[in-house]
Amino acid sequence: MSPSTYVFWFLTFVAVLSALNVVFTKNAVYSVLSLIVTFFAIAGHYFLMNAQFLGIVHIMVYAGAIMVLFLYVIMMLNLNETFETNKDTFFHIAAVIAAGLLLVTMVAAFAKTDIQMQSMVDNSEIGYLEELGKVLFNEYLLPFEIASVLLLAAMVGAVYLSKKEIQV
Amino acid sequence: MELLVFKALLVLVVFLVSLGVAAYATYGERKIAAFLQDRVGPDRAGPFGLLQPIADGVKMFMKEEIIPSVSNKWLFILGPCIAMLTACMTGVVIPWGGELSIGESSFDLQIVDLNIGILYLLGVVSTGVYGIMIGGWASNNKYSLLGALRASGQMISYEIAMGLAIIGLVMTTGTLSLKEIVHLQDAGYANIVYQPIGFLIFFICAFAELNRAPFDMPECETELIGGYHTEYSSMKLGFYLFAEYINMFISSAVIATLYFGGYHFPFESMTGLEGNLLTLVQVLVFMGKVFFFMFFFMWVRWTIPRFRYDQLMHLGWKVLLPLALINIFATGIIMWLNGSLN
Known part of the structure; x- marks a missing residue:
């Protein structure tokens, strides 16, 4: 095995373990911290595939911004194990059904898909910023712009909801 | 193999120099404050009290280590x-000087030249x-938590303006790539000439990211005792304080690299210096620029009073952020008029 294979297995191990920890731990802060570790491990996978830009943006956006806000909110609420109330059986059943449906959908989706393994060429520059920019702003210009408009709409909506009274 | 050994040595040197500079920055800060x-x-x-940092370090190590019994032990240490x-x-991507030749081969005085260097810094x-x-949450203390919340709110807010300021650059x-940026500044003018507003925004945001006065809300002594490190003692407190000084050193290096020509200096080709001598002068010039900005950070801290938290947020979101956006548009328009866009 080449060194990068070892790194791959190590990152995979960390990613899966911390992802499981997100679900199984009772403390909300531990959950968030485990999720951050998962994001770092996945960013490591991107770096292994020579997709530097994607990897660093993954860290900046998910680990550096979104999870900070998550942690922020959880710290503000100061959730402890002692505060955890016993939920209804109704909620338990509803949660199991919802999760089961998601599982069925995903299994069905994976069963239908024809998974193609694409061999990674060493030193492929497809993940580099220049290549990505060219593809994004030529071939996929319209989806890119639509996505940005969608984000803007979400932002305006969030600002609107956070205002108690809107003076027109 | 040779390259790998050299890079490993360079990592060690950069690490030790950062620690050394940070240690003497505490001395410098106290002397400047006193002046x-x-x-x-x-x-x-x-x-002249030159051994003061060593005395401080020994003191930090010798103090009793306290981990509050109600705190979360592992996270308390992790902070x-x-x-x-x-x-x-962050010191990894900064070009510290030109090429150093040892025997037959020559090496760059930069640990790695990532082609996403700036993004790495932001990350x-x-x-x-x-x-x-x-650290603030694990302390299980109201003052610590308030300090941590303030710090994170402040850092997230100013990161955005900082990122947008860099987009202009x-x-x-x-x-x-930071190396490319330094080379371009050697060929033309320093980037401060092209991006004065961008530099100003970046510099102000650097103060906020470092949690230094006038933006030292996270640890303002009069309101929060010590902010997020209220419960810390001994070398764990030392780590927090030390990290702030290392960050100050690195941010000064980043500012010098991005906006003030990095290790190049004016009329460099006229001096007739060559080889390792030139590299040595470049490193010294770079350090000179870095020390100037570190002095500037300290100068501001002991001159300007602290902002109020709402003023801080107002400045970040309603002044710096729109200004950074305007800067991006203005840069684009000027580049378009110059015909440097194609």
Whole structure:
């Protein structure tokens, strides 16, 4: 095995373990911290595939911004194990059904898909910023712009909801 | 193999220099504070008090280590570790000087030249906030938590303006590699000429990211005792304080690299210096620029009073952010009129 294979297995191990920890731990802060570790491990996978830009943006956006806000909110609420109330059986059943449906959908989706393994060429520059920019702003210009408009709409909506009274 | 050994040595040198500079920055800060307040400052340990940082370090190690019984032990220890780790990680992409030739081969005085160097810097900065947040939360103390919340709110807000300020720079230089940026500044003028507003925004945001006065809300002594590190003692407190000084050193280096020509100096080709001598002068010039900005950070701290938290947020979101956006548009329009866009 080449060194990068070892790194791959190590990152995979960390990613899966911390992802499981997100679900199984009772403390909300531990959950968030485990999720951050998962994001770092996945960013490591991107770096292994020579997709530097994607990897660093993954860290900046998910680990550096979104999870900070998550942690922020959880710290503000100061959730402890002692505060955890016993939920209804109704909620338990509803949660199991919802999760089961998601599982069925995903299994069905994976069963239908024809998974193609694409061999990674060493030193492929497809993940580099220049290549990505060219593809994004030529071939996929319209989806890119639509996505940005969608984000803007979400932002305006969030600002609107956070205002108690809107003076027109 | 040769390259690998050299890079490993360079990592060690950069690490030790960061620690050394940070240690003497504490001495420098106290001396400058003393000068600005018409005092003498530390003068007992060694000549001119020059051994003061060592005395402080020994003191930090010898103090009793207290981990509050109601705190979360592992996260309490993890907090300062993350703060120190992220502080030391940023020095990797900074070009410290030109080429150093040893025997037949020549090496760059930069640990790695990532082609996403600037993004790497922003990425590390954005994860730096975890050290403070985890430490503040794990202390299980209201003051610590308030300090941590303030710190994270402040750092997230100013990161955005900082990133947008850099976009203007990236537009004019057309690259994210710090080495390329330094080379371009040697060929033309320093980037401050092209991006004065961008520099100003970046510089102000650097103060906020470092949690230094006038933006030292996270640890303002009069309101929060010590902010996020209220419960910390001994070397764990030392790590937090030390990380701040390392960050100050690295941010000064980043500012010098991005906006003030890095290790190049004016009329470099006229001096007739060559080879390793030139590299040595370049490193010294770069350090000179870095020390000037470190002095500037200290100068501001002892001159300008602290902002109020709402003023801080107002400045970040309603002044710096729109200004950074206007800067991007203005840069684009000027580049378009110049015909440098194609």
